[in-house]
Amino acid sequence: MNKKKSQKWSAQEKLRVVLEAAALGDEELGAFLRREGVHEPLLELWKQEMVEGLEGASQQKRTAKRQAEQDSHRIRTLERELARKERALTEAAALLLLQKKVRQIWGDEDDAIDPSSEQ
Template structure:
């Protein structure tokens, strides 16, 4: 089993992180290190607090956990520090602001309690039942109208066969 120096591991982890976002599959081809080892290094780096190890995806495809980690890291930064952080991570400040707004709007919207959810579900079910009844009544009415029209058509054809075509005066 090969042993790798900490500096080498860090350089590989840096390649996985933004702005490079080199996919693990490409690193396997380039370095010859197994994908399991690379995933282990990336997971270990994430658990040690190195935020957002890349996975070959652009920042818009990052998981909410990674987005939240970036939001937390940048919360106390001023504009110059934010710009430096964004350059280092391959991000735009606007992306971070959008993520922050999305998280805030998601947090502010209070989830409904189970009793409120049941009430809303019951109201929705009642509306659905009323709609179904209304549609069934309309369908019956249309079926009756169709049957009546078909009967009239049949009678008209029989009358023509018996008495012939009406004469014009």
């Protein structure tokens, strides 16, 4: 006999009992439940817990999928923004380089101003 009056049933044991009970007819079920030390209301409770667990798992999968889609969209948006900023930075660097070369060729405008003429 597998009576577990004072012990807790593990999830695996509950699953085993529920699955075995599901395969039995009414007459066999009574004998099986007595042998296992389980009352029928407890068996029904375990069935309900399993159904709720499966429904919860499905909901978690849907939530995780939705979150993954949102994350993917956010990543694409950030990658586009990063590429745009990298192009702007490259352009700014090119303009600074061009400005430096122009100053080298034409001379710095600040050098052309005579400090004595400002007064």
